[in-house]
Amino acid sequence: MARTIQQISFPAPMRPSLKRVAAYARVSSGKDAMLHSLSSQVSYYSALIQKHTGWLYCGVYADEAFTGTKDGRDGFQSLLAECRAGNIDMVITKSISRFARNTVTLLETVRELKALGVDVYFEEQNIHTMSSDGELMMTILASYAQEESRSASENQKWRIRRGFERGELVNLRFLFGYKIEKGRVAVDPEKAAVVQEVFRRALEGESLTSLAIDLNRRGFTGVLGGKWNSMRIREMLSNEKYLGNALLQKQYRNNHLEKKEIPNRGELPQYYAEGTHEAIIDQATFDAAHELLTGITENSPVKRPRRRSAFTSMITCTVCGRNYKRCTGGKRHFWNCPTAVQTDLPSCGTSQIPEKVLYDLAAQVLGLSQFDEGVFL
Numbered sequence: 001m002a003r004t005i006q007q008i009s010f011p012a013p014m015r016p017s018l019k020r021v022a023a024y025a026r027v028s029s030g031k032d033a034m035l036h037s038l039s040s041q042v043s044y045y046s047a048l049i050q051k052h053t054g055w056l057y058c059g060v061y062a063d064e065a066f067t068g069t070k071d072g073r074d075g076f077q078s079l080l081a082e083c084r085a086g087n088i089d090m091v092i093t094k095s096i097s098r099f100a101r102n103t104v105t106l107l108e109t110v111r112e113l114k115a116l117g118v119d120v121y122f123e124e125q126n127i128h129t130m131s132s133d134g135e136l137m138m139t140i141l142a143s144y145a146q147e148e149s150r151s152a153s154e155n156q157k158w159r160i161r162r163g164f165e166r167g168e169l170v171n172l173r174f175l176f177g178y179k180i181e182k183g184r185v186a187v188d189p190e191k192a193a194v195v196q197e198v199f200r201r202a203l204e205g206e207s208l209t210s211l212a213i214d215l216n217r218r219g220f221t222g223v224l225g226g227k228w229n230s231m232r233i234r235e236m237l238s239n240e241k242y243l244g245n246a247l248l249q250k251q252y253r254n255n256h257l258e259k260k261e262i263p264n265r266g267e268l269p270q271y272y273a274e275g276t277h278e279a280i281i282d283q284a285t286f287d288a289a290h291e292l293l294t295g296i297t298e299n300s301p302v303k304r305p306r307r308r309s310a311f312t313s314m315i316t317c318t319v320c321g322r323n324y325k326r327c328t329g330g331k332r333h334f335w336n337c338p339t340a341v342q343t344d345l346p347s348c349g350t351s352q353i354p355e356k357v358l359y360d361l362a363a364q365v366l367g368l369s370q371f372d373e374g375v376f377l
Contacts, residue, residue: 018054018055018056019054019055019056019089019090020055020056020058020087020088020089020090021049021052021055021056021057021058021088021089021090021091021092022049022058022059022060022061022079022082022088022090022091022092023045023046023048023049023059023060023061023091023092023093024060024061024062024075024076024079024091024092024093024098024099025038025041025042025045025060025061025062025063025093025094025098026038026062026063026064026073026075026076026098026099027041027063027064038062038064041060041062041094042060042062045060045092046060048092049092058082058087058088061075061076061078061079062075063075063076079091080109080112080113083113083116083118084116086116088118089117089118089119090118090119090120090121091113091118091119091120091121092120092121092123093120093121093122093123094122094123094124095122095123095124095125096122096124096125096127099120099122110129113129114129114130125137172185172241172246174223174224175223175239175241176191176194176195176222176223176236177191177192177194177195177242177280178191178192178241178277178280185276185277185278186278187278187280191220192280194215194220195236195242195280195281196280196281198211198215198233198236198237199237199242199281199285199286199289200285202233202237202289202292203285203288203289203292207230208230208233208234208237208296209229209230211228211233212227212228212229212230212232212233213228215228216228234293237289237290237292237293238289238290238293240272240286241276241277242279242280242281242286243279243281243282243283243286244274244275244276244277244278244279244280245272245273245274245275245276245279246272246273246276246277247270247271247272248270248271248272248273309326310362311324311326311335311358312326315335315353315358317337317339317340317350318350319337319339319349319350322337322338322339324336324337324338324353325337325338326355327352332354333354333355334352334353334354334355335352335353335355335358336350336351336352336353337350340352359371
């Protein structure tokens with residue numbers, strides 16, 4: 001009896017797709033302990049993602065940043081770029097304050113990622129942004145984190161300002177001619193000699209530019225490695241700290257989010273403390289340098305602001321989009337597009353407008369018997 005044999009094929013089971021997961025870590029300062037913490041976070045998240053069944057490791061993005069705003073964080077920007085490119089499904093981070101301390105920034109970023117289908121998981125708060133109540137909880141906690149940041153900033157400002165009132169040299173980190181370690185300010189003999197030399201040569205009549213060129217030629221750099229120029233020499237000659245004194249609170253930070261340093265023009269009180277550290281320059285030398293700088297300022301030519309014409313930036317070429325400029329031909333003035341009169345590139349082909357025509361039209365529109373340029377300037 002003939003047998004019929006039929007091969008039966010079973011479809012291969014579909015393998016579940018892996019969730020592409022990345023992590024974000026951030027610390028707030030350059031201290032060794034903080035950098036160690038950042039390294040620990042990177043190691044922790046790398047191991048966490050790679051050992052999780054169903055997850056595909058897509059890296060750990062990290063920043064050493066002084067603020068929770070997103071613009072200054074390269075790692076954060078790289079993470080967002082990968083999310084926008086569709087390469088990440090979920091982001092893990094320690095807490096809301098590590099991700100962003102600004103509530104507006106946080107919500108804008110999370111909503112963008114949510115629209116891209118990217119879930120953000122905050123471990124400390126146990127919140128998934130893709131969950132139904134995720135955004136509500138996140139808004140509440142982010143507002144709390146932002147307020148906590150502001151409160152910490154205000155406390156720090158209070159401590160620093162109380163120190164200023166007591167004449168303490170607070171937050172001085174860098175100054176050419178001194179070694180500053182753990183708040184202790186000591187004279188650096190080699191660089192202090194350079195400071196004394198600069199004062200002496202300036203008082204002997206050498207120009208500030210010449211002094212800057214000489215210091216650069218001899219290989220001297222600023223405390224942060226920058227080149228010398230006349231402005232930096234001027235700052236040295238006018239710095240009261242070389243007297244062993246300190247004018248405190250020359251600058252202040254605008255707010256706890258941007259932390260931008262702004263020169264203090266009277267918004268906050270200043271304090272002049274004497275004998276805060278060892279001097280490099282004596283009072284007579286410093287006073288002579290002050291007189292020298294005052295004389296340089298008073299004798300420098302004053303650049304008068306260039307008078308703008310009534311129609312500057314008011315006429316735009318409809319062909320190339322550039323602003324018309326005022327031209328002179330003999331005793332006649334007219335306006336034309338720069339592209340129309342240049343010789344090294346193809347012209348846009350527009351025609352010149354006599355200035356008298358512009359005057360007459362402007363007077364007509366304004367209801368004047370005669371054009372008055374003062375109306376525009």
